[in-house]
Structures are given as C-alpha cells and as structure tokens.
Amino acid sequence: MYVKRDKEHIVVKLEKNEDLVEKLTQLAQEENIKAGMIVSGIGMLRDPEIGYYTGTGYEQKKLEGVYELVSITGYLQETTPRVHIHISIADKNNKVYGGHLLSGKCDPYAIIAVISYEKLSFKRVYVEKAKRMETEVYEI
Amino acid sequence: MYVKRDKEHIVVKLEKNEDLVEKLTQLAQEENIKAGMIVSGIGMLRDPEIGYYTGTGYEQKKLEGVYELVSITGYLQETTPRVHIHISIADKNNKVYGGHLLSGKCDPYAIIAVISYEKLSFKRVYVEKAKRMETEVYEI
C-alpha cells in the first residue's frame, strides 16, 4: 500500500495479496485519521469474508474466488475498530453479493479514495439512548 | 438525526426507526442545500420500499426484514422532491437487491456523507428537448 494526499483527499493503492480491512486500518492509524469516509474504490478482491449483522454479532461467510469490487462504502474512525466497511462484489456471471467486509485480499490491486475530515471525529462509544455501542460523530 | 459539517462536507447520523428518505429530505430543507451529492453511507435498513422507474412511474416493492446498506448514491436538490436516492442492500445470505429508494427505516442506525456544493444548484424542471421533467444542474 502507498498513500497520496491532496488537501482532505486521500488516495491509496493496495497491492496484490494485501488485505483491504487490514490496510485501511493501518491507513487510519498511520495517517492519524479522526474521521474519514470512503467515497470511491475499484479493483478486485480474492476470497472475501462477508458478514451480516444479526444484532449481536456477524453471521459470516467466505466467498471463494476473485470478484470485481463494484462498490465500497464506510468510514475510518478514531477508536477501535478503526474501520467499518460495506462492499458489493460481482462474480464472472455478473452476480452481485454484498455485506459487511471482514477480510479480503486485493488481486491484482485496488485503488480507494477517502475524504479525511479535519474538523470531525468518529468514535465508537456507548450510547445511553440506544443502550449499545455505536459510532458517534463529533465536531472538534 | 444530527448533522455535523466541515466546509462543504456534511455527515449525518440517522437513529433507529428514522426513515432515510424523510430525514435526507429534512436535511436538504433545514440546511438549505441547493445541490448535494451523497458520496458514502453505511448502516442497516428495515423494510425498505424500492422502486424501478418504468418511464411513467415507479413499480414498487416492499422488502421485509433488515438489510445491510451496501451502497447509496444520489443527490439533494433545491426543488421538490428534495432527494433522489438509489441504494443496494444485502440480506443475511449476502444476496443483493437494489433500485430507487422510496422509504426505509434505519435499524440500528446509519451514517451518511454528502458534499454540498456552494456554487451549484440542482432543480427539477421541464426540459423542452426531453419533453419531460428532469433534474438540471446550474452554476450559481
């Protein structure tokens, strides 16, 4: 992975066999991103593990093979877990699968764009009203 | 829903049971957004109603249950309807459905990012060449 910046905009290239979740976590840490949204991303993913949130945890499934990454959305935050990513992917028959991304290796590569907000912070905290951990958005 | 801003960037958090279409309509009204694009969004939606445009209206279907929001795209404009939103969503088997979003409640929540352009205006107007109402983009 390498990282290029232009003002609040960050573009990263992920190379073959790099895990998309691991590398965007590393991006959040190394670039000290307090609040970032993934605004675009293209490439291919091999053997992605995708989850569905049941209210208590993720029902997860490994999809074997290499898929076109057709959408990626989510955020980078100040607290652990540093990333929250949803994707949709297409197989060779153009059939689309999607959900919460748990892991997936780039193959051959991916280019992802993030907006890193200077004046915002995303943090996972306990929300009294919801009685659960959620990500909240703060102005800093 | 609450709204946070950093320059032209707007991030909103929608809470449980808030309707995504209603709340983004309210966002456009209360923040006086003349032209905004939805650039990212993540969360889950319950019982979304999704449409397919036939040329004269929407063929609509209610999908029961709770779905991972895997992509959201569209715009906020100055005229009614204040929003135009397309989504794709995934069920617990990672199967993906998509189309024009008519309604859908956040469950447990969603975080949506918008770029609000200062120098542009989107308006739904009658377009002589197309002989129909369409959204047009203006510099202001």
Add this chain to the structure above:
Amino acid sequence: MYVKRDKEHIVVKLEKNEDLVEKLTQLAQEENIKAGMIVSGIGMLRDPEIGYYTGTGYEQKKLEGVYELVSITGYLQETTPRVHIHISIADKNNKVYGGHLLSGKCDPYAIIAVISYEKLSFKRVYVEKAKRMETEVYEI
C-alpha cells in the same frame, strides 16, 4: 453532456442515448483531468455491456433492457484508457448485476459526480514488481 464545476468538484449530466463510458472519457480529455475519482452517480442505463476481468482480458456480456444505476465507482486518469468504471445496476425485480462497465447508454439520463485532484496524477504504466500494466498514483 454538460459539465459544471465548483472547486475540485465536477458534476456532469448525461443525456438520453449518450454512452456513459464514451462521455466520461470525453470529460477526462476536455477537462484535462489528471486524476479524478467518481464519487457518486445516479440514473438509468440501457443495454449495458459488463465485463469480468480474467487476468488477461474481459469476459463480457450485454444485458438487454433498461436498469437503475445503483452504484458507480472508479477513476479518470491521464493516460489511455482515460476511465475505469465499475457499476452495479438493478432490473425491475430489484435484482442486481455488476462488474466492469464496457458501454451503456443513459436512458433517460444520469448525473455523475467526480472529484478532480489538482495535486495527483493517475497513469497506466508497466509496474516492474507486478510484471503487468497497472494504474499508479503520483503526486505532482
């Protein structure tokens, strides 16, 4: 197609029968875009040709009919091919198909948003480490 700008943000409207790949290629050329990411897009596409990259070329398929464009992602670059676009689209039953976009006509229209980075350049070049042509990201 017409083009409107606000700082680094570009919004284009594509009219009926305009090909999405051709027109975004023209956008990259005429606006002299060195590096741009497609951050949002909405509309409908007729008879899209969608590909799956096999490692040596694209397995391609033409999907007949008119589809809701539910996600679009990718980039505009300085070298040929000027665009790289992945999409997902939904049919009247809300079924979603996706992949690398080879061609597709807007019907009735589409609105696409791009961020054009002033200080970055995307170029397709031979990458020694990967032993293949890839898009690389440069600071300029």
